[in-house]
Amino acid sequence: MTGIETIAADVWIAAAVASPLAAACAMLVLRRWAAALGVLGSLVILGAVAGLAHQLLLLGPQQLVVGGWDPPLGIRLRADGPAVGMAGITGLIGLFVGIYATAYLRPLAASPPHGERLFWPLWMFLWAGLNALYLADDLFNLYVTLEVVGLASVGLAALARTAAAVAAALRYLLVSLLGSLAYLMGVALVYAATGTLELRGVAAAPVGYAALALMSAGLLMKTALFPLHGWLPPAHANAPAPVSALLSALVVKASFYVMLRLWFELFAPLIGPATAHLPGVLAAAAILWGSLQALAARRLKQLIAYSTVAQVGYLFLVFPLGLAGGSLRPAWGAVLFFILAHALAKAAVFLAAGNVLKAFGHDRIADLGGAVQQLPVSMFAFAVAGVSLVGLPPSGGFIAKWLLLAAALEAGRWGYAGVLVGGGLLATAYIFRFFSHAFRFVPESVLCCGLPRRMEGCALLLALGSMALGLAADPILALLQIGLPETGAAGAGGAP
């Protein structure tokens, strides 16, 4: 065997984290070339993740002990199915959003000189943080990466420099710091109780429950689960479109991903059916409230941001479905698949909304008549991605919802099945509320500016990706399930 099989997995793992960092540093020096370096760096990272995925399929989960120092002194990174899946979707979305940003941020760079030059290094730091977070294998490194992700995101959210954006970013900063703090206190408690930072089960002692509560609260804040979602809509709606796409598609998923790891690996022995239903109830409320707010939104980007609040709810259905008497594997696969589907669709929708904003000069939904005629490609992308958000076939969103629905019905959880179906109806309502304006026939052109082709192309490709995901679900699900935590499977949930 020659070729990439001979490259050890740790090279790929190291490259996935180090190349965005290197790119970010290079950009700080070579400011002029930031955009070119960014696109180049994206390709390199995507290549590293692809190599890692290949290794994973061949050899199973991989790990890298940085510098040969074992924990607790050194850092250990682990690449299993979920980590590689998350890094993969981040790579795909990062590449297309980056290409989009090269066009979108141009005028912004002309007036205040910072827009584009700040975007790239911040985004590369964010990307390094995300990849490290997916691969991190102990509580403290998860904390560090969470902090990197949080700070870089706040910087990106403030990039638009309008009063609204800065205020939203400040709020985001406070929530993010508070969340990290709560998480860190939990880590301290776990360390005091067990003397280790590894993701292994903690004993069912009061200190364990306190850690569970603190860390979960911190992560719920960062993930913006109802009722802790207040910071998200202004932050996501006021950021520049490529940033909104990254924040909504990837960043909220990162803290959820940590929560997933914690509940299924670290805290599995502590979680009984009643505890597992708590996020389930919040999830149902999030789906309902987010959708209603999206229905009432006046601006397109606001609508999409509230849609994220609703869709975050679906993620948390994994806890009742996977831990309260149901079977773990299907629910876990379903939620990871949901993350991928939502990430692609939401990024596409935000990019399409960015096109609307650029072409119309505003995004007031009621005044967007004629959009379908005049921006057919962007609107087609919006529609295709919208279908995935709603969860209609044959999109990735449909497969994800079907898997969740099947898990709910098999466990006899009718309430959650109702939430899934009802949430789909509400999503249809808010997506098509937009289209009922956009389809209006307006005889003459109302656009203020033309769009570079790649802005429409990137939105369309991501939208088609969310559709293709549904048709290629089988191999992707198989990859996502490599190296799932078998510990604490359903049994820990107190299955009868």
Place this chain on the structure above:
Amino acid sequence: MTFDNWLPLSILLTSLIPGALIFMIPEERRGLRTSLNMGAAVLKLALVALMVWGVRHEHVYETRLPLAAGLQLVLAADALSVLLAALSSVLWFVTTLYAIAYLEHSPQSRSRFFGFFSLCVSSTLGIALAGNLITFLLFYEMLTLTTYPLVVHRGTPASMRAGKIYLAYTIGGGALFLLAVAWLTALTGPLDFTGGGVLRRFADPHAGELRVIFFLLIAGLGVKAALVPLHGWLPQAMVAPAPVSALLHAVAVVKAGAFGIVRVVYDVYGIQFAAELGVLRPLAVLAAVTIVYGSVRALFQDDLKKRLAYSTVSQVSYIALGAGILGPLATLGGMVHLVHQGLMKITLFFCAGNVAEGAGIHRISRMAGIGRRFPVTMAAFSLAAFGMIGVPPMAGFISKWFLAAGALAAGEGWVIGVLAASSALNAAYFLPILHTVWFKPPEGPPPAAGPTPRGRLEIGWMLLAPPAVTALLALTSGLLADAYLSPLWWTRLIVDREYLP
């Protein structure tokens, strides 16, 4: 994979790929768009003809693609699927021709229209060829999504409102259907459509649940099939351009619902088993109510397309009625009406479109003497209307005859009353139109000619040929009902395979 494995998928792709390509064609490249449209329609006709031949000779055509655990995309051809596939590919061909002429001067994007038009036909063929409930669900939802842009094509406030109502009904129905399919799958695991049904072996502990699921499925399908009280969207959707209405009423949306009911009754539950569960009688009663209700409402409409729409509500339920009565004759009458209703109703809508396009007339009260101005169009209209009433030897007579015979054989005498009442009502709302058109003197100054260029013909040939052809098809499938490969002959084949396993 052999050619036989690929044929169902290829049939789907012959409109899916052109559909995607048409989106990219610039507005002014009319010739390119037209040739792509017609080329795809001809290719599809040829492939479907091949499939008809193959199914007749017991070939097995099946495409199987795994989607995810427990989810398989199955496209398969049995005699029933070929019935709908053949109907839709023939009617697609004529409707495309008609639509090209009809929308020539429309200010809205024609590339968008024909793109979605092709996707809509792909969905219909997907529904026809679906080999299990999940595949059916997939195309059923895709049909909803691809018809929405057609319904709101004009972008006027009226069409936006109609589109909203249309979506509210169909997405709601789709959600019920999804829930039912997911529930059934949770109970039984994935199941393929099988002649004679597959659920009997699950009856022992699950009979009660199966009953509930049956009604959920019927409710989800009944929205598109416009069963009362789920029919509200259909008369609203009339604001769509005439070719869209024609397609919606004859092959696409309404037929998808009716076809789904047939599938669920015969190939999921099995009609014997459904009768044992006691779910057939309610279905038949619901269909009967819809038949009478639709006809009564049609009586009071002055807008021609609205009257036709209520007539569709009524006529499509003959198919559900056939499925609700146990016995081969009723099955025959119901299933053959899938084709017969399609041929007759598409003719009526083409004719209504011609009158609207050529003379700007939408109301029946203004159609006095219009037969002189549109002799061929109105002759086609009259033929189809007689068919709807059930006058021999038109196609509609055949359907009603077998339904009545089947009801008698099953001991459901009340159905005869429903059929008689419905025929009387059909006559009551169609004959006055014919009287107005042929025998009343034209009133007022002749209406201004529409934008369609007029030569020696009453209206452009591409608008005239489609209704003439479909009217003749409706006539011959009644006149030569027993001929080789007639709709009735083919339906006999299905019924034989269903009742004699």
